[in-house]
Amino acid sequence: MEAVLTLSLLGAAGLLIWAVPRWRLRRALARPLARHELAILERNVEQYRAMDPVSRARLERLVRRFLHEKTFVGCAGLEITDEMRLTIAGQACLLLMGARGDAVYPALNAVLVYPGAFLAPRRQVDAAGVVTEERQDLLGESWGDGRVILSWDHVRRPGLVDAPSHNVVLHEFAHQLDSESGATNGAPYLGSPERYRSWSEVLSRDFAALREDAWFGREGVLDHYGAQDPAEFFAVATEAFFEQPHRLASRHAALYEEFLKYYRVDPRAWQAAHEEPSYSAGVYGQWQ
Numbered sequence: 001m002e003a004v005l006t007l008s009l010l011g012a013a014g015l016l017i018w019a020v021p022r023w024r025l026r027r028a029l030a031r032p033l034a035r036h037e038l039a040i041l042e043r044n045v046e047q048y049r050a051m052d053p054v055s056r057a058r059l060e061r062l063v064r065r066f067l068h069e070k071t072f073v074g075c076a077g078l079e080i081t082d083e084m085r086l087t088i089a090g091q092a093c094l095l096l097m098g099a100r101g102d103a104v105y106p107a108l109n110a111v112l113v114y115p116g117a118f119l120a121p122r123r124q125v126d127a128a129g130v131v132t133e134e135r136q137d138l139l140g141e142s143w144g145d146g147r148v149i150l151s152w153d154h155v156r157r158p159g160l161v162d163a164p165s166h167n168v169v170l171h172e173f174a175h176q177l178d179s180e181s182g183a184t185n186g187a188p189y190l191g192s193p194e195r196y197r198s199w200s201e202v203l204s205r206d207f208a209a210l211r212e213d214a215w216f217g218r219e220g221v222l223d224h225y226g227a228q229d230p231a232e233f234f235a236v237a238t239e240a241f242f243e244q245p246h247r248l249a250s251r252h253a254a255l256y257e258e259f260l261k262y263y264r265v266d267p268r269a270w271q272a273a274h275e276e277p278s279y280s281a282g283v284y285g286q287w288q
């Protein structure tokens with residue numbers, strides 16, 4: 001009898017441990033964003049400004065879940081503000097607008113924010129096998145162990161200064177999606193083998209074209225940074241898909257189709273063609 005009681009108590013405790021986070025999540029999702037929080041989304045997520053009410057509600061729900069689940073850590077003396085939390089969560093959740101279900105980057109635990117570009121140790125191996133250790137200035141970095149690191153100074157830039165085609169948040173969170181498939185290799189989880197076949201065919205072709213453009217110094221809608229490897233190509237193309245959808249669709253129609261099928265949203269609905277920047281992208285820093 002005692003054993004049965006102990007077991008049932010243990011069972012109840014287990015249920016409680018499982019139920020409390022669910023209850024907290026439900027409560028967090030039920031609480032609407034405050035007016036000042038919505039104002040930050042309006043100000044710093046330009047796609048949100050152009051969304052219909054249903055899409056806005058979807059983004060707000062994803063943002064609430066993001067803020068509930070992820071820890072923000074200020075680095076190098078930076079104090080995390082609502083402006084930072086809402087701006088980063090709002091932009092990161094754009095990538096999930098068409099996703100099935102409400103999961104928000106399940107492998108991600110923490111977003112580390114530096115005031116500006118940060119130094120990270122890098123190990124380089126040249127063709128002769130010589131290893132050099134150096135420190136590199138980075139604007140953002142995505143890790144498969146549950147961390148994204150961002151320079152707040154560069155998160156604020158999209159739409160505000162001279163490089164709207166870059167978006168370090170979209171870039172790093174594209175890497176997060178990419179790594180969910182088990183390897184960060186430019187192919188996120190796609191489902192069927194046919195989808196992988198078509199993805200690989202289209203992206204390989206455009207990746208090769210971008211490498212050629214980078215070699216000859218020809219500027220286009222895709223940043224030459226994406227010519228490094230397929231993972232960077234996917235991240236750079238994701239930036240263009242959400243920031244310059246009309247230009248990407250007209251110059252890379254097949255790539256745009258693949259991204260429509262993957263992201264299950266059409267960002268052209270959130271931006272008029274004439275609002276897109278007409279100049280081409282230029283590298284103004286480096287991220288991983």
Ligand SMILES: [Zn+2]
Nearest residue numbers: 232235287288
């Ligand atoms: Zn990258």
